Amino acid sequence: MKSAEQGVFRALADPTRRQILMHLSTKDMTIAEVSEHFDITRGAVKKHLTILAEGRLISVQAKGRERINHLEPQALKSAAQWLEYFNHFWNDNLNALKTAIEHKERQDND
Amino acid sequence: MKSAEQGVFRALADPTRRQILMHLSTKDMTIAEVSEHFDITRGAVKKHLTILAEGRLISVQAKGRERINHLEPQALKSAAQWLEYFNHFWNDNLNALKTAIEHKERQDND
DNA sequence: TTTATATAATACCAAAAGGTATTATGTCAA
DNA sequence: TTGACATAATACCTTTTGGTATTATATAAA
Numbered sequence: 001m002k003s004a005e006q007g008v009f010r011a012l013a014d015p016t017r018r019q020i021l022m023h024l025s026t027k028d029m030t031i032a033e034v035s036e037h038f039d040i041t042r043g044a045v046k047k048h049l050t051i052l053a054e055g056r057l058i059s060v061q062a063k064g065r066e067r068i069n070h071l072e073p074q075a076l077k078s079a080a081q082w083l084e085y086f087n088h089f090w091n092d093n094l095n096a097l098k099t100a101i102e103h104k105e106r107q108d109n110d
Numbered sequence: 111m112k113s114a115e116q117g118v119f120r121a122l123a124d125p126t127r128r129q130i131l132m133h134l135s136t137k138d139m140t141i142a143e144v145s146e147h148f149d150i151t152r153g154a155v156k157k158h159l160t161i162l163a164e165g166r167l168i169s170v171q172a173k174g175r176e177r178i179n180h181l182e183p184q185a186l187k188s189a190a191q192w193l194e195y196f197n198h199f200w201n202d203n204l205n206a207l208k209t210a211i212e213h214k215e216r217q218d219n220d
Numbered sequence: 221t222t223t224a225t226a227t228a229a230t231a232c233c234a235a236a237a238g239g240t241a242t243t244a245t246g247t248c249a250a
Numbered sequence: 251t252t253g254a255c256a257t258a259a260t261a262c263c264t265t266t267t268g269g270t271a272t273t274a275t276a277t278a279a280a
Contacts, residue, residue, distance in 0.1 A: 006125055013123035014238085015116055018192070025199060031257065044239055046257075051237095065247045065256045073199035080193045082128070089135060089183035124268080141227065154269050156227075161267095175226045175277045 004056065008079045011055035016040070017048050024058060024071040031067055114166065118189045121165035126150070127158050134168060134181040141177055 011017055016038060023029065023037055035045045049069055052058045056075040061068045121127055126148060133139065133147055145155045159179055162168045166185040171178045 003125075009119075009122050009125075009128070012119050015113075015119075016238090018119070021196075025196065032255095040238085041240060042257080043241080043259095047238075067257065071199070073196045076193055076196050077200065080190070083186055083190045083193070085132075086135065086183045086186050089181070090187065126268090142225095150268085151270060152227080153229095153271080157268070175275095177227065 004075070005078045005082060007055035008057065008075060009082075011052050011057050012079065014048065014051075017052055020045075020048060020052065021057060021071060024069060025073075028068050028070045031069070034069060114185070115188045115192060117165035118167065118185060119192075121162050121167050122189065124158065124161075127162055130155075130158060130162065131167060131181060134179060135183070138178050138180045141179070144179060 019037070020034055023034060031042060031046055031049060034049065035042045038045060049058065049060070052069075053060055057072055059070050059072050061070065129147070130144055133144060141152060141156055141159060144159065145152045148155060159168065159170070162179075163170055167182055169180050169182050171180065
């Protein structure tokens with residue numbers, strides 16, 4: 001995987017993986033525990049967990065025959081930061097809207 | 111495409127598409143103009159633009175034989191909002207770190 | 221009216237994704 | 251030690267993705 005950013009966006013592209021992250025935000029889980037929440041095989045869940053781990057969105061700790069999957073929320077920051085670049089465009093739009101409304105109010109009051 | 115969220119995350123998954131959004135943040139562009147920034151065919155660029163339009167990240171306006179592609183930054187908000195859910199985990203981690211540092215400083219000063 | 225240009229629409233291809241099923245391996249427990 | 255269990259590793263299948271190349275259509279310009 002080239003950039004961390006790419007690993008994160010790739011991981012977030014699949015709805016099952018986004019749901020997994022949500023589940024892991026409540027508590028650490030084994031593969032079996034994660035699988036309980038989905039209608040797909042454990043093998044499929046494992047593949048999703050592997051992609052999440054590649055994107056550094058989770059860490060995995062071996063504990064006996066189990067593997068504990070743990071959310072690493074900091075990794076989401078690179079995606080959040082990328083999106084943040086567009087923040088000022090949202091704000092600009094908001095400002096434009098505000099200006100338009102104010103202008104209309106002025107017209108209404110004239 | 112089911113949820114708007116899925117459309118957005120799907121669109122963001124490809125690095126070329128993320129770059130296209132960056133370019134469109136500077137100005138509206140025709141397909142040809144967008145293509146100038148990449149080493150792939152116009153056909154390939156057009157496909158990326160279609161996926162971006164499906165995710166409502168851009169709008170397209172016909173102008174003669176050209177198609178003007180325009181960034182719709184509001185659409186990125188659904189992704190930003192999804193990520194925002196994890197914000198408190200970052201903050202929690204930050205707080206934990208802060209607490210640890212403070213604790214260490216107290217130790218150092220004792 | 222030609223002719224060039226911008227995009228649309230297809231057909232096609234290779235690789236990646238998302239899934240299943242099966243087999244192998246390591247570990248806990250009786 | 252033996253059996254059950256959690257996960258790993260493969261092999262395999264289908265669909266989607268990212269790309270090319272080619273052809274068609276609409277519009278601008280000579």
